[in-house]
Amino acid sequence: MTSNELHIAVGVIVNERGDVLIAQRPSDRHQGGLWEFPGGKVEAGENVREALARELDEELNLAIDRARPLIRIHHDYPEYPVLLDVWRIDRWHGEPFGREGQPIKWQPIEHLDVSAFPAANRAIIHAVQLPAHYLISPDIAGDHRVFLEQAEACLRAGTRLLQLRCRRLSAIDFRELATATRALCHHYGAELLLNASPGEVLSCGADGVHLPSARLLQMNERPLGSDYMVAASCHNRMEVEHACRLGLDFIVVSPVQPTSSHPEATPLGWDGLRWLSECATIPVYALGGMQPQHLPQAWDGGAQGVAMLSAVWQAADPGAVVRDCTG
Numbered sequence: 499m500t501s502n503e504l505h506i507a508v509g510v511i512v513n514e515r516g517d518v519l520i521a522q523r524p525s526d527r528h529q530g531g532l533w534e535f536p537g538g539k540v541e542a543g544e545n546v547r548e549a550l551a552r553e554l555d556e557e558l559n560l561a562i563d564r565a566r567p568l569i570r571i572h573h574d575y576p577e578y579p580v581l582l583d584v585w586r587i588d589r590w591h592g593e594p595f596g597r598e599g600q601p602i603k604w605q606p607i608e609h610l611d612v613s614a615f616p617a618a619n620r621a622i623i624h625a626v627q628l629p630a631h632y633l634i635s636p637d638i639a640g641d642h643r644v645f646l647e648q649a650e651a652c653l654r655a656g657t658r659l660l661q662l663r664c665r666r667l668s669a670i671d672f673r674e675l676a677t678a679t680r681a682l683c684h685h686y687g688a689e690l691l692l693n694a695s696p697g698e699v700l701s702c703g704a705d706g707v708h709l710p711s712a713r714l715l716q717m718n719e720r721p722l723g724s725d726y727m728v729a730a731s732c733h734n735r736m737e738v739e740h741a742c743r744l745g746l747d748f749i750v751v752s753p754v755q756p757t758s759s760h761p762e763a764t765p766l767g768w769d770g771l772r773w774l775s776e777c778a779t780i781p782v783y784a785l786g787g788m789q790p791q792h793l794p795q796a797w798d799g800g801a802q803g804v805a806m807l808s809a810v811w812q813a814a815d816p817g818a819v820v821r822d823c824t825g
């Protein structure tokens with residue numbers, strides 16, 4: 499945190515229907531007239547969790563029963579720099595109302611509109627809309643029936659974001675598998691990213707592209723528009739900053755822990771994850787040796803959640819692993 503940076507505790511309050519509580523900023527204040535997630539400045543002597551509890555009581559008459567870190571955004575406004583320390587609250591008590599006279603409303607998560615919020619909120623909205631786990635396919639070489647069965651079990655159990663990464667398949671076989679996986683994902687309301695060219699994404703009707711780090715560094719702009727998702731793999735600060743400059747939707751940082759798929763790589767550890775997340779202005783998934791039980795550590799490390807491969811595909815019951823992430 500730089501010395502003049504304002505530390506702001508921000509609460510994304512989500513109800514069981516998946517609606518988020520938002521409030522309109524008074525017209526005479528910074529970013530006035532725009533909608534915001536409730537919250538305010540962390541005062542001297544308070545930690546962020548205490549500040550959040552105080553602000554939500556003062557602004558909304560709401561008491562927090564369960565909260566976890568969602569994302570931290572450093573943003574430079576012309577007036578001053580802010581650190582938005584955003585928490586996701588899914589259990590609370592009290593009947594919320596605008597205690598300072600501010601209009602409030604419940605908005606379905608999928609209808610949150612970036613342009614109605616201050617500029618720094620773009621990544622917050624992405625973080626609210628993205629799930630806590632990102633599933634990455636095994637590197638399928640031959641018959642893909644077993645994969646499709648396992649993938650369906652995961653989708654049924656709650657996977658909402660899947661990356662297909664099959665470097666050993668011929669172009670024809672990849673396209674056939676991508677088309678089948680896309681149909682399956684869409685049937686369950688999930689989104690499919692292809693670790694392939696942007697052109698392949700368009701022709702398979704997938705929802706986005708996932709760039710390996712080498713491809714990320716070759717790009718000077720997003721390869722697909724905002725109707726598609728663009729994600730990338732990153733391993734160091736330079737890659738993370740490049741992905742943020744290009745305005746990608748999210749990144750995957752690896753390897754956080756030792757992993758069987760890259761035994762030679764030196765793990766970043768939880769401190770490395772925290773440091774890279776702090777450099778990012780977009781959501782970050784932790785990858786490498788991740789299991790559902792690592793979710794709280796990943797959140798504490800500033801991440802959106804975990805990206806998983808072996809933990810799911812090598813399990814006797816892949817659906818049960820996914821349920822551990824979504825429960």
Ligand SMILES: Nc1nc2c([nH]c(=O)n2[C@@H]2O[C@H](COP(=O)(O)OP(=O)(O)OP(=O)(O)O)[C@@H](O)[C@H]2O)c(=O)[nH]1
Binds near residue numbers: 536619
């Ligand atoms: N609460 C909140 N503040 C946000 C959001 N996005 C965003 O850029 N900000 C910025 O973070 C700062 C929060 O200040 P605030 O005015 O809510 O702080 P506060 O409640 O302590 O105000 P006060 O000092 O007048 O009591 C403002 O500069 C605001 O523009 C958001 O979603 N929620």
Ligand SMILES: [Mg+2]
Binds near residue numbers: 537538539557
């Ligand atoms: Mg406030």
